[in-house]
Amino acid sequence: MPITPRDREILRLAVPAFGALVAEPLFLVADYAIVGHGLGTTAVGALGVAGAVLTTLINLCVFLAYGTTASVARQTGAGRHREAMRSGVDGMWLALGIGVALIVLGWPLAPSVVELFGAAPEQTEMAVTYLRISLLGTPGMLLVLAGTGVLRGLQDTMTPLVVAVASFVLNAVLNAWFVLGMDWGIAGSAWGTVIAQTAGAVVYLVTVARSAARLGIPLGPDLSGIRRAGTAGIALLIRTVCLRVVLLVATAVATRMGSAELAAFALASQIWTLMAFALDAIAIAGQALTGRALGAGDIAETRAATRRMVQWGLWSGVVLGLLVIAARPVIPGLFAADPQVTAELLAVLWPVALLQPICGIVFVLDGVLIGAGDQRYLAWAGIWNTLVFLPAALFAPDLVLLWCALGVWMVARLVALGTRAYGSAWLVTGA
Template sequence: MRRIAVLSVSALLVLVAPPLYLLLDLAVVGRLGGHELAALGVGTLVLATISTQLTFLSYGTTARSARLFGAGDRVGAVREGVQATWVALGVGVVLIILAYPLAPVAMGALVGSGEDGAAEVVDEATRWLRIAMFGVPLILASMAGNGWMRGVQETRRPVLFVLCGLSFGAVGVVGLVHGLGWFPRLGLTGSAVANVVGQSITGALFVGRLVGESRRGDTPLPLRPDWSIIAAQLLMARDLILRSLSFQVCFVSATAVAARFGIAAVAAHQVAVQVWDFLSLLLDSVAIAAQALVGAALGAGATGVAVTVARRVTVVAVAIAVAVAVVFAVGAGMIPGVFTHDAEVRDAMAVPWWFLVGMLPIAAVVFALDGVLLGAGDVVFLRKATMFSALCGFLPLIWLSLVFGWGLAGIWSGLVALMVLRLVLVVGRVLGGRWQRVGADAVT
């Protein structure tokens, strides 16, 4: 239980630090005006989407590194980190090259052209994104660094690296946006520059740690690309990206349908989704602990330990979810008021709020066992299970909700159906035992 707690807390701190930095960035830029705030919003949306789709750099690397670490091959575990970092830097460079010509197109599609000032928002967002994209290679390198360091169960340094980079970024955004002290006043551009500086510092610390780790022992670990390992990592990446895309399709569809039911409905839905996103970070931290511990156990051939970890992380996740659900149930009449003073929106929030409360214990089991199966490298199954749940559970209910006017109740019924189907599938998989493949090379 202690290792689960240590790994979970470390992962949670790393997961929540970027959203907290974004809140500061929004607060600082918001004082410039509505156009700048809107531009920052759509720019950060693009960066967040990129990060979401490339989580294989952390999750996939954790699974592969943990296997090798558990088998006693720390050098091999670090080698996975080296190759994942090459993938991160390569993908990051490609994204920078694509950003310059495609940024105006992407911003135009997100902002539209029907509102007054839309052209100005597009121009500001394009300029912000073109600068911020220069930090992407090291953002992705940080994800790879988190992956291999979780795999070898190193918990302290990742937190320090992330907090160090974001601290410099926070000072930069406060100073550069408004020109405080000896900083020049750059406006929205200052936000992008601070973002690049902060993310680059974090990424450089992870890369530096990787280089230092590679020089341990009598025989230094080569830092050149190993195409066989990279190919295996990209194969796992395919399944993780498709799994992630399935989630994106579900939540984008939910927002699109909610918008058809009026402003109050879409506002209430978005608040509930934001609360869900925060709670998912809490549950995801437990899942990350499961990835590292299960991967290490199976790498060592200790299937009994892996099963014990699966059981314990599930208990921990459910306990957390039930505690949060109780708080949210008791505070159902008060907590929504923290997000809005609009009576109509608060009334509309009552529907998704109770769905969210009821869904939390189910989600806890799903997140915990997802982490177990990710740690086991069972990503092909996870991809198929997620896509099946989306196609057969969520999407039919979401579109029926639109056709028959079921409103937010129909939308959130679809989200519950998605979660219940995933619950049935992952529980069946874990109980069936087919994920218990031992050895350092058993990752699919």
């Protein structure tokens, strides 16, 4: 594909977005490494339990970034810069409110939530400690999501990359200091993450506040605007819950098959997730560019940009699939997998690789429709796609067919999103 000015615009947004997407999950990776080195296996298990809860919260609240991106981009495209910034401020107030609510609800419920995992008593106590302290960082974490959405909507993905990398470095340094240097135990790891997340939130607050001041936008809460942001977020939350249900059901089915199958599924899922970051970066560009073009009333540009991003998604998926096939013989060795896990993993890497071109198209179209503000359709499509997946997964007799069930789900998403994108109902122009 020859590089065009439109391609350069897509890459200008997608490449920094990819870096930020990769940096965010490294928070927990750094925690695991430092806790494992300083506190041992029991603490790592406790961190795994608390980390699963926190990761779920992050995934469920990602609508704060996506919804804000779409709203701000559309207003920006329409030339309504004051309204764009007001939408961003409202999104950040919504994030703050949800973060405070999670602390109020999560603090007393933390022991009950951790006990659901059935960990040993010592691990349970440590997991509750980590989770409760980490909850204090949820307002900052959610403000980062909303602030990221604001800047993406303003066509700026470089600042989120810088903040993500700086926050990761700060998190790693503080974790090492608190856990290894000051001997604070697992609580030190949690405090390090809370401080890093809060520092990142402060950067976004200052950035948005300065932009709002230049436009004369008051920073106080606007209840009607916050309510609009929350209403738009409900549909995206439903979509996200459907995605989580699919992944949780797939994990449960793999667990039922046996320990080797579960280990192979977990490793294959990590590879799938890493490739999803690369493809989702193009989807983020799709959110920003689609919102801006529709806000400007330019349907022709929206169509052209969508076609080009679908091509980028398709060919990126082809390249990623080929990389998995080429690396397939050595991947099990990277994880020190035993022979049984190796055999299962080598088998499932074929469907993982073959599905990547479909994933590339699906992720792009998902981002385009989010950018268009077509959240209600995405919610209903998520429900129906999940219903298609469930019978295919629940009756899968082995791991390969379980991944084929995930393939059925991806094809269902491709049909639902492709049909919608081919039509015109989502092409709503103006602010």
